[in-house]
Amino acid sequence: MIAKYREGAGGALLDEYERAIADLQDVIENITDEELLKVVDAKTVDINCRSVQTILSHVVSCGYAYAVDIRKLTEGEIDYPEKVFHSAVKNYQKDLDSFFVFMVNTFKNIHDNQLEQPDNSKKIMTSWGQIYDIEQITEHAIVHILRHRRQIEKFKMLLRGEI
Numbered sequence: 082m083i084a085k086y087r088e089g090a091g092g093a094l095l096d097e098y099e100r101a102i103a104d105l106q107d108v109i110e111n112i113t114d115e116e117l118l119k120v121v122d123a124k125t126v127d128i129n130c131r132s133v134q135t136i137l138s139h140v141v142s143c144g145y146a147y148a149v150d151i152r153k154l155t156e157g158e159i160d161y162p163e164k165v166f167h168s169a170v171k172n173y174q175k176d177l178d179s180f181f182v183f184m185v186n187t188f189k190n191i192h193d194n195q196l197e198q199p200d201n202s203k204k205i206m207t208s209w210g211q212i213y214d215i216e217q218i219t220e221h222a223i224v225h226i227l228r229h230r231r232q233i234e235k236f237k238m239l240l241r242g243e244i
Contacts, residue, residue: 090193094219095185101226102177108230109137112170112237121236133236137173138166140229144180147222148187150205151215155191184222191215 087095117134125131129139142164152159167173198204198214205213213221238244 090196090216091188091191094196094216094223095188098184098219098223098226099181101223101230102181105140105226105230105233106174106177108233108237109133109170109173112233114169116237116240117170118168119240121239130232133233133240134166134168136229136233136236137170137176138164140226141165141173141176141180143225144177144222145183146208147218147225148180148184150207150218151187151191154203154205154215155195184219 085092085096085099087093112133117137118132120131121133122131129135142162145162149159149161165176167176196214196216196219201212203214205215205218207213207218235244
């Protein structure tokens, strides 16, 4: 990853998002295809958190969804892409890059004065019922990556008998 130091508040959000994605890519780089597919948490009720594969598919799907939510607010109706499951980490590496480019393109027509919005009627209503402005949904997207990176780090340790 090359430090870009994009301009403004939106640029800072994108820089931190890119850093979070790069950190996740570093964590998954040495995961084998077997480890990717192995169910690590069979007891969880969250189907997105059973294996590294399900976590990564969820992360990629949400990465696109956050950008689509912003585009719906700023541009109008747009469809969410389908969730995809891969059997190799290299495909997730590409997907992480692709959804980040999609987010960067989403921000091309957003000015810093549009990031914060006090009027709830001009905010994004998420699928889980939370209301966010553009800055808040992007901050959520960044932390979403960080939380799942941490989870995958733990899964790797469990898969390798380190804990």
